[in-house]
Amino acid sequence: MNDEVSIFQEEREKERRRRRRDGERDKKRRENGRRKASKDETSEVDNEDNEEEDDKEKELRPEDLSPEELEKLKEAVDERKKLIQSLRGKPWPMKKKLVALRESQEFVEKYEGALGKGKGRKLYAYKVMMTKKWMKFQRDLENFKTACIPWEMKIKEIESHFGSSVASYFIFLRWMYGINMILFGLTFGLVMVPEALMGRPYGSIPRKTVPRAEEASAMDFAVLWDCGGYAQYSVLFYGYYNNQRAIGWLKFRMPLSYFLVGVGTVAYSYMVVIRTMARNANESGVGDDNSFNFSWKTFTSWDYLIGNPETADNKFASITTSFKEAILEEQESRKDDNIHLTRFLRVLANFLVLCCLAGSGYLIYFVVRRSQKFALDGLENHTWWERNEVNMVMSLLGMFCPMLFDVISTLENYHPRVALQWQLGRIFALFLGNLYTFIIALMDEINLKREEEMIVKFNITMWETSLYNGTEPENSTAPPISIHPADVPRGPCWETMVGQEFVRLIISDTMTTYITLLIGDFIRAVLVRFLNYCWCWDLEAGFPSYSEFDVSGNVLGLIFNQGMIWMGAFYAPCLPALNVLRLHVSMYLQCWSVMCCNVPQERVFKASGSNNFYMAMLLVILFLSTLPAIYTIVTIPPSFDCGPFSGKKRMFDVIHETLESDFPAWFGKVFSYASNPGLVLPFILLMVLAIYYLQSTSKSYKEANVELKKKLQAQNEENKKKNKRAALQAQMVLEEARKVASQTAGQPNNSTVLQEYESEAFYF
């Protein structure tokens, strides 16, 4: 490429010189004609100036160039551009690269404009300039976007101290925060704000007013903290919303918007999670083969993001330990003894874990039953402990059972990564069991409330007739009797109750996390640091010591909290807002606590392998947590006097209503055809078949990959063998030569014979 360019430049030089000579001759003739009496210097200067101008004009005049030369010029410019782009990957020293870059850029600038033909030249130059400006703008935009990423410096600092696995938790937290921001935007902007601004104000209708009986205590902090009082009768919960079809001057369809936002949050979450999973799957790269274990460990163990000497020492020690373990494992896998004992121990461990899970599930069920009993008695008769029993027990179990699983897993004697996956799976099962027990208990409560509702409805009709009978004895159309909304008897709004339960659960979970953080990490670190001077054993090396950051436990906690948000967001629109606040505080608190109270882990794991694992868990939780919400929406009729769907038979009737009233008739027809089971079922079948087909194709691709890898390996091994054989042969020939040389010692042409043999051996 360089040769072409240089050849081209030489030709240009030759032409230039030719033209200059011609031009000089012409000019001299002209000048000799015009200025006979001018001084030599000025004429020389003029000559030079004229020459330069001529040169410039001649260089940029594309009409002078023949089409072949134009082609060559274009090729040369393209090659230079390619060189500029690929310069980063070339194995040259920096100076050479900089010089080449400058030369190429100058060349491109000079000749690019010349490529456009004639009149189109100006347009071409303009286009080129615009492309360059656009690229610069894009680069600046990228830089700006990178600078806008929140908390980037904090996370980098943590990464340099603790390694990439701890940092991956914070990156996950930040990603969660982004999702929750969008959910918050949806619920706040499309549900809470319209109702607050354009709906009926507080106190105008019964559902928006605190009942007379509760008015006295509605502002108490204890009541507010428990989501009662004014907090309950506000946009934060389901019960406040009016079922008016269109509100305000915008004719905003409130119930439709509520329903669609609920569906939209779920749909958006699915889309984001699956998109991230797909991206991670693409990046997962070569992965760990089971062959060349030690080579992989030797060349890929180091974490280049570490920036702190103590962490580097730790990483060094952990790599050494992992080598020792790998060697031990190799030895043990060849020994393969006592497999019955191992199997028995593993079965025993799983049995113990199952017992623990069953025990925790039963405990939660028992506690929820007890709290229902308390609720029937009236909540004021019980202490704070008894009222918040459910949340406390769930949080405590969620904290203590994983430790027990960890201890039981030492029986099993697995490889640490496998043990970690088992541990995560068990914690997952624990949280899921607890959550579903909670939901089942909640369902019981919903049914109770619905029965109560029937009674209240009956009572209301009685009360209304009594009112009318009291004031107007005649059976005429009575004027509307004005009763203060606070005095109207209310039904027990089960949806608000569900929302309140979730909000309480989230708050207590958050409080437990923060208190555990403060006590388990901070107070412990303070004690270890300051009691160490006067304690009999070394507190830093021995028993309490500083705590390590538990990545998997924290990630699971985050995932399950998100699951609870998804579950409850339909009934309490304030939940995404609460979660955004919680994640924001968590980020700062945990960043501080990690840097202040934790020490780097002794065994450091690669984070990349588990990324998709956490995403998969998030997807499962998303599915499992939206299931109960969807079930309640589809089967249970909404309360008769609260919420945006009051008065309808089912909550999704709002869609049908919208289709009838807001869309033209043909749209409704099309929709009814499209939702015909006869059409939907074949469509579902088609999708299932498509999934099956894609799955089998991807499997065959994977198999082809494995085959190729095997072929590569076999090829490598053959090459190795060939090289070995060649080396052996060379060695043998050399030895023979030496023997011969030593045997024929004393002969004059000794050394030459030896050299001949050596050269022969060399050619092998």
Added chain:
Amino acid sequence: MVSPAIALAFLPLLLTLIIRYRYYFVLFYRAVLVRIWRDCVTGLSREERAYQYVLVHATPGDPDSILEAFDVWCSKVEYISNIGPKKGKILDRLLMEQSPLTVLELGAHCGYSTVRIARALPLGARLYSVEMDQRNAAIAEKIIRLAGFDDDTVELIVNPSDEVIPRLRADYGLERLDFVFMDHWKKSYCPDLQLLEGSGLLGKGSMIVADNVLFPGAPKFLRHIRKSGLYEWKVHRATLEYSKGIRDGMAELVYQGIK
């Protein structure tokens, strides 16, 4: 006040603590509870009971059988924190490599480690053993003589170590210590090490071995050797004597001299 359900929720925590720290509980039981019980019952001190056992079960003049009798008693009957068989092997190996001629031992206690060191000494070497407590020193003397080591090989000094070390050069005519073994009170490791440095008895290549630097632990000692830069040090990781699950370590220091 607190409901039984919440109390029950703490059960997994309790189980976890018990299982994770079971070795520490076992150690506590053996080293403290059994000792108190036997003290009340028999009226002899722990070391005297050990001596009785060794007298009955070991052959005089044979250091190996004495050490074995000690090991059996400490593992099965009661608990005394001698150096133990596993760490003792590390000590033997270090002694064989070093072959010191003058050895100082701080903290003889019952004489187990004295016998162990004396067994591995080359010919002509001499061991100075320092023990603070009178009764323990008496028992240690008896055990050492039972093992067959006479006054040429082992000399027992009954004085606190911080009084003995400054007077080693004057009273005993020592010029240089090739090997020092520390097994006395953990909080005296650092002061005694500084006394040794100050006394000028350490030369280049002198080895100092300190036991139990991880459990119960001697943090000031470890901090001192890290910072002073006078030693090439490493910690041999093993388990606590006569116990399987408690991690412990022996620090091995080689004096480099002031650079």
